[in-house]
Amino acid sequence: MTITDVVSRLREHDDFIIITHIRPDGDTVGSGAALCNALQKAGKRAYLYDNPQFPDCYPWLSDPFVAPQGYEPKFAVAVDLAEEKMFPKGFSGPVDLCIDHHPSNSHYAIETYLEPDKASCGEIVMKVVKELCGKLEKDLADQLYVAVATDTGCFVYGNTTGDTLRAAAELCDAGASNTVLNKILFRTSSKARLLLESMIFSSLRYYHGGKTVFAIVTNDMLTKAGATEKDCNDIASLPGRVEGAATSAVIKEVDANHCKISLRTNGMVNANAVCKKFGGGGHAMASGCSMDKSCEEAAAMLADAIAEVIE
Amino acid sequence: MTITDVVSRLREHDDFIIITHIRPDGDTVGSGAALCNALQKAGKRAYLYDNPQFPDCYPWLSDPFVAPQGYEPKFAVAVDLAEEKMFPKGFSGPVDLCIDHHPSNSHYAIETYLEPDKASCGEIVMKVVKELCGKLEKDLADQLYVAVATDTGCFVYGNTTGDTLRAAAELCDAGASNTVLNKILFRTSSKARLLLESMIFSSLRYYHGGKTVFAIVTNDMLTKAGATEKDCNDIASLPGRVEGAATSAVIKEVDANHCKISLRTNGMVNANAVCKKFGGGGHAMASGCSMDKSCEEAAAMLADAIAEVIE
Numbered sequence: 232m233t234i235t236d237v238v239s240r241l242r243e244h245d246d247f248i249i250i251t252h253i254r255p256d257g258d259t260v261g262s263g264a265a266l267c268n269a270l271q272k273a274g275k276r277a278y279l280y281d282n283p284q285f286p287d288c289y290p291w292l293s294d295p296f297v298a299p300q301g302y303e304p305k306f307a308v309a310v311d312l313a314e315e316k317m318f319p320k321g322f323s324g325p326v327d328l329c330i331d332h333h334p335s336n337s338h339y340a341i342e343t344y345l346e347p348d349k350a351s352c353g354e355i356v357m358k359v360v361k362e363l364c365g366k367l368e369k370d371l372a373d374q375l376y377v378a379v380a381t382d383t384g385c386f387v388y389g390n391t392t393g394d395t396l397r398a399a400a401e402l403c404d405a406g407a408s409n410t411v412l413n414k415i416l417f418r419t420s421s422k423a424r425l426l427l428e429s430m431i432f433s434s435l436r437y438y439h440g441g442k443t444v445f446a447i448v449t450n451d452m453l454t455k456a457g458a459t460e461k462d463c464n465d466i467a468s469l470p471g472r473v474e475g476a477a478t479s480a481v482i483k484e485v486d487a488n489h490c491k492i493s494l495r496t497n498g499m500v501n502a503n504a505v506c507k508k509f510g511g512g513g514h515a516m517a518s519g520c521s522m523d524k525s526c527e528e529a530a531a532m533l534a535d536a537i538a539e540v541i542e
Numbered sequence: 543m544t545i546t547d548v549v550s551r552l553r554e555h556d557d558f559i560i561i562t563h564i565r566p567d568g569d570t571v572g573s574g575a576a577l578c579n580a581l582q583k584a585g586k587r588a589y590l591y592d593n594p595q596f597p598d599c600y601p602w603l604s605d606p607f608v609a610p611q612g613y614e615p616k617f618a619v620a621v622d623l624a625e626e627k628m629f630p631k632g633f634s635g636p637v638d639l640c641i642d643h644h645p646s647n648s649h650y651a652i653e654t655y656l657e658p659d660k661a662s663c664g665e666i667v668m669k670v671v672k673e674l675c676g677k678l679e680k681d682l683a684d685q686l687y688v689a690v691a692t693d694t695g696c697f698v699y700g701n702t703t704g705d706t707l708r709a710a711a712e713l714c715d716a717g718a719s720n721t722v723l724n725k726i727l728f729r730t731s732s733k734a735r736l737l738l739e740s741m742i743f744s745s746l747r748y749y750h751g752g753k754t755v756f757a758i759v760t761n762d763m764l765t766k767a768g769a770t771e772k773d774c775n776d777i778a779s780l781p782g783r784v785e786g787a788a789t790s791a792v793i794k795e796v797d798a799n800h801c802k803i804s805l806r807t808n809g810m811v812n813a814n815a816v817c818k819k820f821g822g823g824g825h826a827m828a829s830g831c832s833m834d835k836s837c838e839e840a841a842a843m844l845a846d847a848i849a850e851v852i853e
Contacts, residue, residue: 389721396711403704410700
């Protein structure tokens, strides 16, 4: 499929429902809202599937486009949604068209347009929207800016390329309120989140001369901070911020005898190999595992396993 | 002056010394290193003035270009340096050419090339370097990326425009190691900094239904965190990160009866007007003042002054 094929398919059909993924983030909601908005501007009926987790994300972005009760769609388009297990709660398919950037896309949809080298799905939807509407109006630029900026952590993550930055430049030129959106997306935290970060950074554990850093996150800490799931976004990256940390882990208590571990490395240690020892796995620089141990026991075992690899 | 004039001036002269500003940041050092490097590539003798504060900043960026002992320059170029009081320690001028982006530039140099709408001086030096060298090699792209990314907080600050993002895109295309540089510049903090942030976020004071948030930073906190001046970069912005904060201040202890205040607002409260009441001032959204009071007394007085403006 080409972008032109995607746009043809959108022009041929009507009564669209746009599907975002479970645990929605800025890329899926921004891409979905932009696509929905562009279809409406092009004279189509189009709504977002009412992902029950929208309120945990950016309700101001999704709410204006959520399908009304009783809406009967005829064509489903999934955005930023890699595989069926990522369907939002209550949705079971089928999906007519999928627009995505995940290399792991399982081609569950009848047709799939995939650009696996793109940092965000928003960059792809931007091309669709431009061809569909002939131009980028400010509201579309705002929605797409959320998508592109979120998936790159405001252009700081390693997935950011020249193309990503050029797409963002074009969105700013089209009127995207990048200052306002950046404040909301990247420069605002809940009190609970800031308290949780305080507890994490004041209780880090150092091993191997400071090259290995662990954060233990207990249920007691979450309670004291008043933190819920949505305050824990990307906490796995926090201990890796310490100067000198080559390997870092967040050890999150499930209960007294169970914990979940997120391991991040700078590539010197293979995170996948370490996590495999405990029945987990993932990528070389980011992996995870579960242990039927207390957090303290898990920390000791994990530090030993990393020491073996370092030596 | 045009960029072509700037390049002509550089081609006409030799034995350059590049001047960076006091309390150097990534923009002045990155711009200076890139200009120096480009002049050397163009067959000129060129070095950075040995700003004694380089070691507090990014020594890996400045060290390769610092002038050797006894170097006798014939042409001084200042980068990102707005006025004479920003001269680095030990330097007293004169400056032959200044390349800058500060609207407040005082035109202290014999010739000045100023683009006050640019987010970073790096964006201007990039144009000079491209014309001087005919292309952007990877090492130049890395140096300029530091300049552009630092002055925009990795493209998150309100000064970021489409032009800034396009410049960054071009630098990435030219081979800038944005992932590695972003990790160093934006995703690494000293232990002392993280401890200090922990103390700040766990002791915030809320007023006016949470719309006003203060952080008190005492000398005792700095000692406990092991923090020095360089660990305090941009702490004035920290309390403003809390959800719902419209006005925020950092009240920094000087001694038991003296403190310095940095006030930030979202524009609802005029920070300049509030600080003027205490003999200070600045901008509408960011101002400062000193008080001959303890931090506790200052917090109470400042909260009252803000309350008057809110009502």
